[in-house]
Amino acid sequence: MTRSRRLTGRCFWLAVCAGLLLGVPLTGAAQEVEVRSDTLFRFFQRDTASAKNVMVAPFYEYLQVDYGRTAGKGLTAHAYAWGRADLGDGDYYDDDATGQILYAYLQYAQPFSNFNLRLGRQQVMTGVINDVVDGLGVAGDLGSYFSYSAVGGLPVAYDTSSGRNGDFLFGGRLAHHWGTRYEIGLSYLNSADDGENQRQRLGADLTFALPGGVTFDGRTVYNLESDGIGEQVYQLRFNLGPVSVRPYYEQYDYRDQFETTSATPNPFRILAGSGEGLRAWGTDLVWGGLADWELGARVRQLNYDVTSDTAAYYALLATWHASGQTQVGGEVGTMQGDATGNDTTLLRLYFYLDGSGQLKKAFLSGDAIYAGYDQPIFGTDSSWSASLGAGRRFLEDNLEVKFNGEYSSDPNYDSDWRGMLALSYRFGL
Secondary structure, three states, X not given: OOHHHHHHHHHHHHHHHHHHHOOXXXXXXXXXXXXXXXXXXXXXXXXXXXXXXXXEOEEEEEEEEXXXXXXXXXXXXXXXXXXXXXXXXXXXXXXXXXXXXXXXXXXXXXXXXXXXXXXXXXXXXXXXXXXXXXXXXXXXXXXXXXXXXEEEEEEHHHOOOOOOOOOEEEEEEEEEEEOOOEEEEEEEEEEEEOOEEEEEEEXXXXXXXXXXXXXXXXXXXXXXXXXXXXXXXXXXXXXXXXXXXXXXXXXXXXXXXXOOOOOOOOOHHHHHHHOOEEEEEEEEEEEOOOOOEEEEEEEEEEEEOOOXXXXXXXXXXXXXXXXXXXXEEEEEEEEEEOOOOOOEEEEEEEEEEEOOHHHOOEEEEEEEEEEEEEEEEOOEEEEEEEEEEEEEEEOOOOEEEEEEEEEEXXXXXXXXXXXXXXXXXXXXX
């Protein structure tokens, strides 16, 4: 067994043991420790390199621990880890037992200037940065009209490619804002794997609150490595009486959006090498004029640069809301395109039902999707999938137990069954 497998295995069993040891909720005057445990049992059948119809039964444990009062000032600690062990016939996963620490950091916060300092493994999402980093992050206000955030450290995504020697990531965001009227931000990212630059991005984002309740926001991302704009997204939001309107425009150039280096996983590396680009625009409409109903329409136009294909999607949507979270909805749509096989009809129905009476803590959910194709794919001209879930909350809603079953039939599978039992437990110490 390699050292990496021993470490990931230890992460898994550490998460499991911690969940068992902390599995009894205790009461106290101060809730200084909050724990959330999510345990998932999945089961399905797959063909592997050595056998047919292998039973795969992965057992997942997600454990989150937060220490300290996050709403106030001072020092707090936060950790989140996951682990998996295959309880089935094996040979489906490369490692029967594996796991990872998703984040584990110390945080120091002060209410003045919104100052926040983090040290350790952390998920950073600001501007063009969306990475897990082992390092130092800092954020806060610069007076009344400016704010900042910055991070530096080792990118976790590259720690298994060729070691961590020569790896680094740093970047940040500087924003100017005037109350809730507008905010304009500039962000930068630079990361390297084994001393070789992987990503250099420069981004701009903006949000404007315009007269009449109109909001406008957008972002642009420039790839300094390929010297091109990889992403542009803009949208408006406004109301016309009871109708909310969201027109938008999106542009993606795959050569500038993704990297072609060995550290980039497929299919993103393939997309980057294709030179393809996508232009999309459309409008979402939602009418809330009825007390319990939301009716909507969606129009989306897609244009591809290299293949010169175009496609348009039109859909009608309806959702009925009842008491609590109960809702029933559906969507009817059609895709019409230039390329053979692009014409598709889509039907979807979903629901979520809250229990009542003796079953007020129970819930039932379902989702079914049917797609019909104008041209057969591998001899099949349609596909459909359905899922049904049921669950119940216990122990003053701190424990949630849910079972979910899924079935699908499409050009890739004549039939595919999957199931999952999930237990979510939250408690404080």
